[in-house]
Amino acid sequence: MTKKSEDKAPKPSRLPDPLKLRSGVIFATIPSLLIVGLWAGAVTYVHLYHYNLQVDEGLVPVLGIVASVAIAFKLYVSYQRYQDARAQWSHLRICVRNLVRLIWCNVPDGPRQRPKIPPPTQIQVEQKLREDLLSKASAIRLLVGFAFALKHHVRREYGTEWPDVRARIGFLPTFARRGPPSQVSVSQSLYTSMDPEKGLPAVPNKRFSTAPALWLSSLFTKEEVAKRQKEQEHHNILVAHQNLPLEILSFLGSYVDLLNSEKKLEGGLAGTLHGELGTLNEILGKCEGLMGESMPLPYAVIISQIKWLFVLLLPFQLLQAMSWITIPAVVTISFSLFGLSAAAAALSNPFSPTPSPTSLPLDQICTNLSIEIDTICSSMHSPSYSNYAMSGMMVMAGEKGGVGWMYLKGNKPLAPLVKKDFADCVKNLSISDILEVMRMKVEIPET
DSSP, X not given: OHHHHHHHSOOOOOSXXXXXXXXXXXXXXXXXXXXXXXXXXXXXXXXXXXXXXXOOTTHHHHHHHHHHHHHHHHHHHHHHHHHHHHHHHHHHHHHHHHHHHIIIIISOOSOOOOTTSOOOOHHHHHHHHHHHHHXXXXXXXXXXXXXXXXXXXXXXXOSSOSHHHHHHHTTSOOGGGTOOGGGOHHHHHHHHHOOTTTTSOOOOOOHHHHOHHHXXXXXXXXXXXXXXXXXXXXXXXXXXXXXXXXXXXXHHHHHHHHHHHTTOOOTTHHHHHHHHHHHHHHHHXXXXXXXXXXXXXXXXXXXXXXXXXXXXXXXXXHHHHHGGGHHHHHHHHHHHHHHHHHHHHHHXXXXXXXXXXXXXXXXXXXXXXXXXXXXXXXXXOSSOHHHHHHSOOOOOTTOOSSOGXXXXXXXXXXXXXXXOOHHHHHHHOOHHHHHHHHHXXXXXXXX
């Protein structure tokens, strides 16, 4: 298994950075560079054979400074966005590891001692131990499912029909499983009709009479703005109706409440578990904030306009001194601006499902997290289950040891090694079998 994975691992490139064309943005800038090159060639030809097109030397440098500052700010915002996304996913891994360690190693197994009730029989104790171990395995599996669900959520891939999500949480009665939001006509109509400004009197728009430049710019951006607003409204509806990671946190919260009701969370452990779940909810919210546009549309438009205005005026500055060399000079200078702008655009989308040097490897992160969790659960369980069999602790006859959703058909806490439902595992597997399967899962990781 290890040798096979090492053979498939990509080898690092030995080329210097300037020659790593596939990892850069040069191919994304080729169409723009062709346009600039043709424009520079046409301007140079007209200047040399027809009219003198040389302009004053003070105009273009000032415009170049403005364009450079604007693009530098755009690149900074995009890089900060990428860093925030990477930090949130690193925080997610830490939080999930902490929860798994607390649940698997610190939450006691077996029945708790209750006064004025006769001690349970050996069969009842073993029954409770099996239920508790399988409950832990179910909750831990759901935590890993949260990471996979968040991966698809930030990629705008909603629902539970993705293989890595369906295998872990497909059995849960979530809203995302019931159907697309288009079927929820009542909620959608309420969402789109709640406009508090509709009742206000109409105010005439004076922008067109007082600012002709703004009116002219609106001709080029009106359709794009309307399209983006429509896409954003549709995205908001999808997020509201198919927020699968948020629903998973609710199921995990019910498990913590069950542990608390059984008096198994002592010494502030309940607050710690709820705090970690709250941290996961905070990570979810911050990742959702990174799913939108990196900067407002008017700002992005004006940066693009200034950039193009500079590169189109640049040939007129260089004609007198460079003649035909103006063409490669303009293309080279334009590449620096277009390259930085393309790099900023690539960095602003860290959750892209298409593999690229600027997108976070979410598939690999989730798979590695699943293997790490199996490694944690493969360690010797503590405290030892044998202590409970000899103690005077008890469990009420007929009481279920797991929260309700764990008994739903399709919950396979020991998958992929044992494809039995929760109730079948409780009935047919011994405690040693359950622990042995948890140790073996690390050798056969689930992808």
